[in-house]
Amino acid sequence: MESVFILSGETGEALVEHQCAGSRHGASAGASCVENLWQEILRTEGLSLGGGAKSETYQNKTKEEVPTVIALPQCYVFHVRSDPLIFGCSTQREVPPLKALEFLSHLVDVCVEYFGQELTEDEIKDNACTIYQLLDEMLDGGVPFLTETNILKEMIAPPRLLTRMANALRIGSQVSETLPDSAASNIPWRRSNPRYANNEIYVDMIEELDVTIDQSGMLSNIGIYGQVMANCKLSGVPDLQIKFKNPQLLEECRFHPSVRYLKYASERIVSFVPPDGGFKLMSYKINSQAARSVQKSIIPIYVKPQITYTKESGRISIMAGIKGENGKIPEQVSIKIPLPSTTTTCDISSTVGSVEVKKGTGTAIWRIGKLKRDRPACLNATIACTNATSESPTFEVSFQLQGQALSGLEVDSMEVSNVKYKPYKGVRYITRSGFFQIRT
Amino acid sequence: MDKLRGRAASFGRGLKEKIRSRASSAATTPSGTPSVTPSASPNGGGGFGSAMSSVGFGSDPDSATEEKLRKQQLSSKSTHEQLEAMRWLVTETGKKTSSYLNMAKQISISGGDGKKGGDAGMDSYLPSVVKLLATKHPELKRLVYIFLVRHAESKPDDTLMAVNEIQKGLNDSNNAQARVLSVRVLSSIRVQDIVPITFVVIKNAVFDPNPLVRKAAVVGLAKLYSFSRDMAEDLYEILLKVFDSEPSPLVVGSACEVFNSMCPERLEAIHYSFRKICKMLVDMDEWSQVAALNLLHRYARENFVNPNRRSGGESREEGAGMAEAAEPKAVESVDDFYGEDETGGAAPAATAEVSSRRAHPEDLMTEDHRLLLRCTWPLLQSRNSAGVMAVAALQFDFAPAYEHHRCAKALMFCMRSTRSASEYVILHSVASFAYRFPSVFAPYYAGFFVRASDPLHVKCLKLNVLTEIIAEDHIPELLKELQAYLRDNEMSFVSNAIFALGRCVQKYPKIQERILRSLMVLSTHGSEQVSANSVQVILGIAQGTPHLYIEQIAKLIKRYHLIVSPKAKMGILWLSSCHLTLHSRLGKTEEEAKTFVGEEAFARLSELAYEAARLATLEFIEQPEEVKVQVLNSLARLQIHGLEKAGPAFEYVLAMAKCDALYSVRDRARLYGGLVSSEESEEAGKDVLGRKIILASENVKPISSPMEDQRRNSFSIGSLSHLVNHCAPGYQALSGFRDTPTSSSIRDPRHTISASRSQGGRHNGDSYPGSHAAGGQAHHHNHTTVGTAAVSGSSPLDNFYSDQDSDGYSGSYSYSYSESEEEEAEGEEGRQGEDERAGEGGSEAEG
Known part of the structure; x- marks a missing residue:
C-alpha cells in the first residue's frame, strides 16, 4: 500500500491523505488516485442519484456501486464505505486484495474506537493529526506494522474530554514516550497491565437469521449466523475459557487471534487471553441441519404481503404479526417495500408505525417498532403506476429479539483463571434479522 | 480542535502554565541545538519561508501571514506552541498534496514541475522543523518525524543535518520506542547520501534485544532495497541471517513479507527456514500470516508434488486453470461422492476409488508436506479473510482431495461473515475455486443464492457459479430458486437468470419440460432483452x-x-x-x-x-x-x-x-x-x-458459460492480478507442480542432518490424518515439538519464550498452551506421543 486516504462521502474532499513512508511513488500519483476514485464514484452513482433528484419518478434499481477494487492506469485503488466517509488506499504493486480491504476495515474500526461510533467529516478533520500519527504507526513502508487497537491506544491516547482539557491547558502529551510492554510480547492484543476497581466481563451472543420465504409463503432457505462480542474489563492477565452447552450446533467458526485454535479443535472450548475493552471474539455458523430441523418454529414473525396490479394502479397490503404463542416479542421491526419502477404517486397508510418513502431508491420503509401480540400490524398502499403487472418485489424485513438466541446455543460456563479476584460475568443473547427476505 | 485551542490560548494561560512551559522549553533548547542545526534565527527562517511562499502560493496574503505565524510558533520556546505548529503542519501537508495537484494542472502543462512547486510551499518549514528534533516531548517528536520523512527528498541538505539527531535515539537502550522510531525514520528517508548510514543502523538493529526494533529493521530492509538497488546483495544477506537466527514470530512474519517484495524468486534460500516458518505461522500477526502463506505456497510449488495428480493428467484441477477444457466427466466421477455424503466418514471409500486411478495421496506426500498442511489449516478459522483465502489456495493445491471440502466450507462461511466490501472479492475467488472443483462446492449451493440487496455484478457472478457447481440431486431446489429470480424487477438480472436456466438444461436435459413452460411465458415479456433471451434458450432446446x-x-x-x-x-x-x-x-x-x-x-x-x-x-x-x-x-x-x-x-x-x-x-x-x-x-x-x-x-450455439473468463484467468487465485485479470507489477506467478518432491534433507538445519533423518523415518510410520480428529491430533505433535523445544532449552526458539519472561504471563502463554496439548496428545496416543517428545528432545540436544 502506498497511500491511505479518507474521503468525504459527499464532496469527495480528501480529509486525510497519508503517503506511506518510504514508498516509491510521489505525492502526485496518490492525489490523482483520490481524484480518479471520486470521479469513478460520481460516474456510476452520481448519475443515478442525479436522475432521481431531477425527475420526480421513483427509481427502483439495484443500487450500482463502484467495485471495492478498481484498476486505474497508474495504480489500483481499494475503498471501503463507512457512511458518510470513504476509506481508501492505493497501490502500484501486487498485494492480496483482501488484505488491503481488511486493513481498511480495521482502520475504520480503529477510528471508531478512537473517535466514537458516529464518524463524521468534522471529527476526522479535527483529529487529522492523530490519524496521521496512527497511520504512521499502523503502516510502515506500506506494510502493516502495529495494528492492535489496545496497543495503539496506549501509544497514542484517544482524544477524550480529559486529554482535550489537558491540551487546552497545555499540559501532557497525547503520545506515550515508551513502547507498551505487551507490544513485543506474545499477547500483543492486550493492553499491558490494565487495572479496574470492578472487574467485569460481558459477553453478547448476537445471532442473525437469514431467511428466504418464497411466493407461496413457504420457507425456501434458512441460515443462522452469529457472533460473540465481548467487553472485557479485567485487571491483570486473565485467562478465559468459554464452554458452550451445545457446541455440536456450531458448524464453522472464525476467531479473534487470541483464541487458541487447537484447544477449540480438540475440546470445543474457546480459550483465550482477552484484549482489553470491547472486541469480537468469534463469529460462527449454526449447523445447517440443525437450523433446518427447527425451521418453522424458529421464525418469530410473519409478514404476509398481498399485491394486486392493474394497468394503471397497484395495491400493496401487508400484514405483519407474531408467530408462536410464547416466544419473545420482536422489536425494532421494519419492512422495506420496493415500489414499482413506474410509480408516479403513492398513498400509504398503516395502523401502526410510520412510513417513509425514499424517492431516490424507489422504496418505502415501514418502521413498525414493537409488534403487539394480540393485534397484527397492517399497511395499505395505493400506487399510481403503469405496467407494473409483471413486477414482483422482494420485501426485506428487519427485527430484533432481546434475550434469546434462536439457535438455542448457550454459554455453559465462563471460567476466569490466572487472577486472584472474582470478576462479575454477564451473558446476553440477542437475535437479529440478517438477510430476511420475502418474495412475492 | 484548532478553534478550541485558539480560544484556549486567547483566554490567557495561567501563570503556572507559563512557568511550566518556559521551564520545559528551557530544558529542551540547550540539548536540542548542538550538532544538528546552525541555530537559525527565527527571523532568518521566516524570511526564507516567505520568499519561498511567494513562489509557491502566488500572491495570497492569507497564507503568507499564516506561514509567518506558524514559523514563529515553531521557533517559539514553548513546547505547546511548537506542538500546535507541528500539528498544523502535518495536517496541512496531507491537504496540500491534492490541492497543489489541481493548481499544477491549471498552471503548467508539465505535471512534474507543478508538483515540485507544490512541495516547496511546505518544505520551506523544514529547517525550522529540524531544529525541533531534539525535543523530549514524545508527540512533538513523532510529528517532527512524520514531517521530516515526507519532505526529506525535496530538501536533502536540511535532512542531512537531522540524521545525527535521529541516530541518537538508537543509543537509548532503555527506550525501545525511541529505537523503533529512529530505525523507521532513517530507513524511510529517501536521500542517497544517508544510505550507508542507514545500512549500518539496520544491520545492527536486526540483532536488537527488542523484537519490535528488529521488526522495524526488517521492514527497513525492504524500504532500503526499493530505494537503492546497489546493495541488494548485502540486504539479502541480512535478511537470510534474520531467517536463520530470529526467535520471534513477530519478526519472522515481517521477514516473509520483505522476502516476497525483495527477492521472491530465490526460494531456495528458505529451505532451512521452512519448518520454522511453518511452526511459527499460528503465532504471527494476521497480516504477516498472509505474506508467509503466500511464500509457503510458492515454496511448496517448487518442492512438493500435487497429492491429487493423476497418471493421465487430464484433470482440470491441475495446472491452476491453465489446463485446457477438460471433460467434466473425469472430475465428476471422483467427487460425486461429496454430493451424496458430505458428512465425512466415507473418506475411505473415496480414497479407494481414487486410488484405482491415481497414486494414493498419502504416498506422494513427504513429511514436510504434511507439516505444511498441519500448520496451515487452523488458519482457516482466522478472522482475517485474506488469511483464510491464502490458506484455502494452498490447501486446494496441496491437501488430498478428500480434505478439500473443509476449505470450501470455510470459504463459504468467510463470504457470509465478512464485511460486504469484501464480499465480491471473496466471491470472485470462490468462483474460480468452484470452477476448478465444482463437486467440492456442490453441497454449499445454497450459499450462492441471490439476495435482493446484492449489487448486480454480485448477483450475476452468483448465477454463474450456481450453474457451474450444481449437482443433479439439487436441481429441483435450484430450479425453484431460478424461477423466483425470473420474477425480479431488474431486467438484466432476469435475462442472466434465463441464460442460467439455459445452461442447466444443457447440463441436465431431463429438466426441459419444466423450464420450457416458464420460458414460454417470458417470451412475450415487455423487456426486449428478456424476451429475446428466453426465445434463444427455447431455440437451443428445440432445434x-x-x-x-x-x-x-x-x-x-x-x-x-x-x-x-x-x-x-x-x-x-x-x-x-x-x-x-x-x-x-x-x-x-x-x-x-x-x-x-x-x-x-x-x-x-x-x-x-x-x-x-x-x-x-x-x-x-x-x-x-x-x-x-x-x-x-x-x-x-x-x-x-x-x-x-x-x-x-x-x-x-x-x-x-x-x-x-x-x-x-x-x-x-x-x-x-x-x-x-x-x-x-x-x-x-x-x-x-x-x-x-x-x-x-x-x-444455434450453446449458451457459453461466462465462467470461460475464469478458466482463461491463470493468475493465482486470491491475488490482485487474478481479480483484475491482468498482471499487476510485482506479481509472482506460481510455478507448476513438481513431478517428484525435493529431498527433505535440504530443509534440515545444516548441522543436524543425521538426527532429523531418523526423525523423518519414524514419522512416516504414523499416517496422515484421514479425518478431522486425527488432523487435529497430528497438529498437536507439532506444537508439542515447539513446547518441548522451549523446555529443553537449546533451540533457537527458546530465546523467544524466555525473552518475555519479564511479562510474567506472556512468556508462558505458548508454553502453557502446548502443555495442555501435550496432556491431550498423551491421553490419546499414549506411547507414541512420548516417543516423539523424546526423539524431539534428542534431536534438539544434538543440535
Whole structure:
C-alpha cells in the first residue's frame, strides 16, 4: 500500500491523505488516485442519484456501486464505505486484495474506537493529526506494522474530554514516550497491565437469521449466523475459557487471534487471553441441519404481503404479526417495500408505525417498532403506476429479539483463571434479522 | 480542535502554565541545538519561508501571514506552541498534496514541475522543523518525524543535518520506542547520501534485544532495497541471517513479507527456514500470516508434488486453470461422492476409488508436506479473510482431495461473515475455486443464492457459479430458486437468470419440460432483452428435435404479434423453419431428416413455418434489417421445399425487399430470387447448388458459460492480478507442480542432518490424518515439538519464550498452551506421543 486516504462521502474532499513512508511513488500519483476514485464514484452513482433528484419518478434499481477494487492506469485503488466517509488506499504493486480491504476495515474500526461510533467529516478533520500519527504507526513502508487497537491506544491516547482539557491547558502529551510492554510480547492484543476497581466481563451472543420465504409463503432457505462480542474489563492477565452447552450446533467458526485454535479443535472450548475493552471474539455458523430441523418454529414473525396490479394502479397490503404463542416479542421491526419502477404517486397508510418513502431508491420503509401480540400490524398502499403487472418485489424485513438466541446455543460456563479476584460475568443473547427476505 | 485551542490560548494561560512551559522549553533548547542545526534565527527562517511562499502560493496574503505565524510558533520556546505548529503542519501537508495537484494542472502543462512547486510551499518549514528534533516531548517528536520523512527528498541538505539527531535515539537502550522510531525514520528517508548510514543502523538493529526494533529493521530492509538497488546483495544477506537466527514470530512474519517484495524468486534460500516458518505461522500477526502463506505456497510449488495428480493428467484441477477444457466427466466421477455424503466418514471409500486411478495421496506426500498442511489449516478459522483465502489456495493445491471440502466450507462461511466490501472479492475467488472443483462446492449451493440487496455484478457472478457447481440431486431446489429470480424487477438480472436456466438444461436435459413452460411465458415479456433471451434458450432446446415441440412452436407463433423484440422475432422465424434445414445441421440427407422428423410432423411444421412467415410478411415493412433478412430466409426455404402456399408471399416480400432502403436486404432479395428461380427452372431431383445454399444452416450455439473468463484467468487465485485479470507489477506467478518432491534433507538445519533423518523415518510410520480428529491430533505433535523445544532449552526458539519472561504471563502463554496439548496428545496416543517428545528432545540436544 502506498497511500491511505479518507474521503468525504459527499464532496469527495480528501480529509486525510497519508503517503506511506518510504514508498516509491510521489505525492502526485496518490492525489490523482483520490481524484480518479471520486470521479469513478460520481460516474456510476452520481448519475443515478442525479436522475432521481431531477425527475420526480421513483427509481427502483439495484443500487450500482463502484467495485471495492478498481484498476486505474497508474495504480489500483481499494475503498471501503463507512457512511458518510470513504476509506481508501492505493497501490502500484501486487498485494492480496483482501488484505488491503481488511486493513481498511480495521482502520475504520480503529477510528471508531478512537473517535466514537458516529464518524463524521468534522471529527476526522479535527483529529487529522492523530490519524496521521496512527497511520504512521499502523503502516510502515506500506506494510502493516502495529495494528492492535489496545496497543495503539496506549501509544497514542484517544482524544477524550480529559486529554482535550489537558491540551487546552497545555499540559501532557497525547503520545506515550515508551513502547507498551505487551507490544513485543506474545499477547500483543492486550493492553499491558490494565487495572479496574470492578472487574467485569460481558459477553453478547448476537445471532442473525437469514431467511428466504418464497411466493407461496413457504420457507425456501434458512441460515443462522452469529457472533460473540465481548467487553472485557479485567485487571491483570486473565485467562478465559468459554464452554458452550451445545457446541455440536456450531458448524464453522472464525476467531479473534487470541483464541487458541487447537484447544477449540480438540475440546470445543474457546480459550483465550482477552484484549482489553470491547472486541469480537468469534463469529460462527449454526449447523445447517440443525437450523433446518427447527425451521418453522424458529421464525418469530410473519409478514404476509398481498399485491394486486392493474394497468394503471397497484395495491400493496401487508400484514405483519407474531408467530408462536410464547416466544419473545420482536422489536425494532421494519419492512422495506420496493415500489414499482413506474410509480408516479403513492398513498400509504398503516395502523401502526410510520412510513417513509425514499424517492431516490424507489422504496418505502415501514418502521413498525414493537409488534403487539394480540393485534397484527397492517399497511395499505395505493400506487399510481403503469405496467407494473409483471413486477414482483422482494420485501426485506428487519427485527430484533432481546434475550434469546434462536439457535438455542448457550454459554455453559465462563471460567476466569490466572487472577486472584472474582470478576462479575454477564451473558446476553440477542437475535437479529440478517438477510430476511420475502418474495412475492 | 484548532478553534478550541485558539480560544484556549486567547483566554490567557495561567501563570503556572507559563512557568511550566518556559521551564520545559528551557530544558529542551540547550540539548536540542548542538550538532544538528546552525541555530537559525527565527527571523532568518521566516524570511526564507516567505520568499519561498511567494513562489509557491502566488500572491495570497492569507497564507503568507499564516506561514509567518506558524514559523514563529515553531521557533517559539514553548513546547505547546511548537506542538500546535507541528500539528498544523502535518495536517496541512496531507491537504496540500491534492490541492497543489489541481493548481499544477491549471498552471503548467508539465505535471512534474507543478508538483515540485507544490512541495516547496511546505518544505520551506523544514529547517525550522529540524531544529525541533531534539525535543523530549514524545508527540512533538513523532510529528517532527512524520514531517521530516515526507519532505526529506525535496530538501536533502536540511535532512542531512537531522540524521545525527535521529541516530541518537538508537543509543537509548532503555527506550525501545525511541529505537523503533529512529530505525523507521532513517530507513524511510529517501536521500542517497544517508544510505550507508542507514545500512549500518539496520544491520545492527536486526540483532536488537527488542523484537519490535528488529521488526522495524526488517521492514527497513525492504524500504532500503526499493530505494537503492546497489546493495541488494548485502540486504539479502541480512535478511537470510534474520531467517536463520530470529526467535520471534513477530519478526519472522515481517521477514516473509520483505522476502516476497525483495527477492521472491530465490526460494531456495528458505529451505532451512521452512519448518520454522511453518511452526511459527499460528503465532504471527494476521497480516504477516498472509505474506508467509503466500511464500509457503510458492515454496511448496517448487518442492512438493500435487497429492491429487493423476497418471493421465487430464484433470482440470491441475495446472491452476491453465489446463485446457477438460471433460467434466473425469472430475465428476471422483467427487460425486461429496454430493451424496458430505458428512465425512466415507473418506475411505473415496480414497479407494481414487486410488484405482491415481497414486494414493498419502504416498506422494513427504513429511514436510504434511507439516505444511498441519500448520496451515487452523488458519482457516482466522478472522482475517485474506488469511483464510491464502490458506484455502494452498490447501486446494496441496491437501488430498478428500480434505478439500473443509476449505470450501470455510470459504463459504468467510463470504457470509465478512464485511460486504469484501464480499465480491471473496466471491470472485470462490468462483474460480468452484470452477476448478465444482463437486467440492456442490453441497454449499445454497450459499450462492441471490439476495435482493446484492449489487448486480454480485448477483450475476452468483448465477454463474450456481450453474457451474450444481449437482443433479439439487436441481429441483435450484430450479425453484431460478424461477423466483425470473420474477425480479431488474431486467438484466432476469435475462442472466434465463441464460442460467439455459445452461442447466444443457447440463441436465431431463429438466426441459419444466423450464420450457416458464420460458414460454417470458417470451412475450415487455423487456426486449428478456424476451429475446428466453426465445434463444427455447431455440437451443428445440432445434435438434423440432417435431417434439410442435405445440410450443405453435404457441410462440400465436404470440408473434405480441412480441416486440426483433431478436425474439428472428428466433421464432428461425425456429419455425428449422425443420427444413435439419438435414444440413445434422449432416444427413434431406430424406433421412424427413423420416427422422416424421412425414406428418414435417407437414405440420411446414404449415406452422408458413403461418409464421405470413405473419411476418404482414408487418415486413416496419421491421428492422435482421428480421427482414430472416423473413426472406424462411420464405425462400419454404419455397424451395415446394410449399405452394408460400409462393405469393415470397413474391410479395421479394418485391418489397428489392426497393428496400438497406442494401443488405436488397442484396439478399436478389440472391434468393435468383437462386430460387434457377432452382425451379432446373429439372427436379437434381442436387443443385442453390438449394444447398438456401438450406445451409448452423446450430444455434450453446449458451457459453461466462465462467470461460475464469478458466482463461491463470493468475493465482486470491491475488490482485487474478481479480483484475491482468498482471499487476510485482506479481509472482506460481510455478507448476513438481513431478517428484525435493529431498527433505535440504530443509534440515545444516548441522543436524543425521538426527532429523531418523526423525523423518519414524514419522512416516504414523499416517496422515484421514479425518478431522486425527488432523487435529497430528497438529498437536507439532506444537508439542515447539513446547518441548522451549523446555529443553537449546533451540533457537527458546530465546523467544524466555525473552518475555519479564511479562510474567506472556512468556508462558505458548508454553502453557502446548502443555495442555501435550496432556491431550498423551491421553490419546499414549506411547507414541512420548516417543516423539523424546526423539524431539534428542534431536534438539544434538543440535
